[in-house]
Amino acid sequence: MLSVKENLIVEFSAELLNKFSDVVSRYPADKQKSALLPILHLVQEEYGWLSVDAMDKVALFLNIQPIEVYEVATFYTMFLLQPQGKYLLEICRTGPCCLVGAERIMGHLEKTLGVKEGEITADGLFSWRGVECLAACGFGPVLQIGPSYTFYENLTEENVDKLINELKEKAKSEA
Numbered sequence: 750m751l752s753v754k755e756n757l758i759v760e761f762s763a764e765l766l767n768k769f770s771d772v773v774s775r776y777p778a779d780k781q782k783s784a785l786l787p788i789l790h791l792v793q794e795e796y797g798w799l800s801v802d803a804m805d806k807v808a809l810f811l812n813i814q815p816i817e818v819y820e821v822a823t824f825y826t827m828f829l830l831q832p833q834g835k836y837l838l839e840i841c842r843t844g845p846c847c848l849v850g851a852e853r854i855m856g857h858l859e860k861t862l863g864v865k866e867g868e869i870t871a872d873g874l875f876s877w878r879g880v881e882c883l884a885a886c887g888f889g890p891v892l893q894i895g896p897s898y899t900f901y902e903n904l905t906e907e908n909v910d911k912l913i914n915e916l917k918e919k920a921k922s923e924a
Contacts, residue, residue: 759803765795769810781811785821789828798829826880834869834876836916837895842879846889854890855879857906874920
């Protein structure tokens with residue numbers, strides 16, 4: 750289901766539109782819809798998430814119906830349909846990781862960060878969510894941090910705390 754807490758009105762820059770055109774040029778003339786996935790990635794990279802307005806403008810650019818964009822954006826969990834924290838912590842919640850403590854790690858994140866799954870910390874730095882298989886079943890529990898998709902394996906509460914502190918320090922140094 751398409752659900753957002755706020756809608757961001759966007760105007761794609763000339764540079765972004767040029768990137769769209771470059772992507773579309775890779776496909777046959779009557780198959781511009783094939784460019785949808787890479788274009789959605791470009792939009793999310795630019796804005797951090799996919800607002801309804803952004804998706805509508807992608808549909809207009811590709812000359813397809815908005816519902817065709819919504820169907821794709823809601824199917825793939827890599828697309829974010831609401832704003833997220835600067836660091837999106839994604840924890841594998843499938844069977845193998847749960848057997849070795851993924852649910853415990855998710856509970857620890859909720860307690861440590863003070864936010865439930867899908868919420869953003871007050872400082873805007875963190876949000877977290879459970880995701881499907883991250884393809885490291887032998888090293889669980891596993892976490893990835895978006896948007897760079899850095900992986901952390903064999904999680905414990907202690908190394909999660911260390912990671913959170915490192916990310917806070919990184920954010921301070923970038924400010």
